[in-house]
Amino acid sequence: xxxxxxxxxxxxxxxxxxxxxxxxxxxxxxxxxxxxxxxxxxxxxxxxxxxxxxxxxxxxxxxxxxxxxxxxxxxxxxxxxxxxxxxxxxxxxxxxxxxxxxxxxx
Amino acid sequence: xxxxxxxxxxxxxxxxxxxxxxxxxxxxxxxxxxxxxxxxxxxxxxxxxxxxxxxxxxxxxxxxxxxxxxxxxxxxxxxxxxxxxxxxxxxxxxxxxxxxxxxxxx
Numbered sequence: 347x348x349x350x351x352x353x354x355x356x357x358x359x360x361x362x363x364x365x366x367x368x369x370x371x372x373x374x375x376x377x378x379x380x381x382x383x384x385x386x387x388x389x390x391x392x393x394x395x396x397x398x399x400x401x402x403x404x405x406x407x408x409x410x411x412x413x414x415x416x417x418x419x420x421x422x423x424x425x426x427x428x429x430x431x432x433x434x435x436x437x438x439x440x441x442x443x444x445x446x447x448x449x450x451x452x
Numbered sequence: 453x454x455x456x457x458x459x460x461x462x463x464x465x466x467x468x469x470x471x472x473x474x475x476x477x478x479x480x481x482x483x484x485x486x487x488x489x490x491x492x493x494x495x496x497x498x499x500x501x502x503x504x505x506x507x508x509x510x511x512x513x514x515x516x517x518x519x520x521x522x523x524x525x526x527x528x529x530x531x532x533x534x535x536x537x538x539x540x541x542x543x544x545x546x547x548x549x550x551x552x553x554x555x556x557x558x
Contacts, residue, residue: 351496351504368555376557386558390457390551398457398551400506445496445504449474451482452492 349450350406352442355431356395364429365391374418382412395431399442406444413439455556456512458548461537462501470535471497480524488518501537505548512550519545 356364368389379387387401403409413419423437432441462470474495485493493507509515519525529543538547 349494349506351494351506353498353502353504365554371555371557379557384557387556388455388457388553389555391554392459392549392551396459396551398459398504400455400457443498445498445502447494448471448497449477449495450493451477451485451490 348403348406349447350399350401350403351445351447352399353445354397354399354438354442356391356397356429357431358395360429361391361393361395364426367426367429372418372422375422378413378416378418382416383409384413410439454509454512455553456505456507456509457551457553458505459551460503460505460544460548462497462503462535463537464501466535467497467499467501470532473532473535478524478528481528484519484522484524488522489515490519516545 383403383405385402387399390398390400392398401409419439423439426438430438430441432438489509489511491508493505496504496506498504507515525545529545532544536544536547538544
């Protein structure tokens with residue numbers, strides 16, 4: 347099992363809208379995440395727009411690739427793209443920075 | 453149950469030493485964390501020194517206060533203090549920044 351932590355940057359002037367979207371994530375989207383192995387998945391947001399994702403999965407590469415194959419993910423990422431500070435052409439699900447786990451206590 | 457995410461800053465010139473300490477955390481320290489309710493606790497480190505903590509607890513304030521009462525925590529935090537970029541007088545366990553959870557999928 348992998349414990350994954352990743353970072354993204356939300357535009358500081360759009361934090362409220364971004365939070366609002368995440369209080370109402372489409373059921374189709376959460377179903378797709380579950381079907382592709384995303385478990386115990388949380389997003390945490392800092393006041394300056396730093397977004398931290400945490401999840402558990404048997405295989406993160408497979409979970410990312412599984413979502414990549416879904417139409418709902420393409421629609422969700424298109425909706426989210428304007429909220430992120432990302433290089434041109436990157437989507438939130440391809441521009442994330444993964445961090446190394448250096449300690450774990452069960 | 454609370455899912456907690458917090459940030460700290462490790463000095464970029466001391467990342468390797470910090471990692472090494474966390475491959476050999478004292479059993480007395482992990483026992484104290486468990487006894488004070490820290491569960492599924494991971495630390496993730498970015499190349500620039502950003503440290504992300506994730507844990508689950510029934511009551512984070514109580515878990516922090518519980519560690520505060522232990523001698524082993526005082527010794528561990530004194531050992532760790534030189535690795536952090538913190539305001540004068542702050543310790544790693546008192547200078548952390550907690551982030552809001554804005555989404556969760558079980």
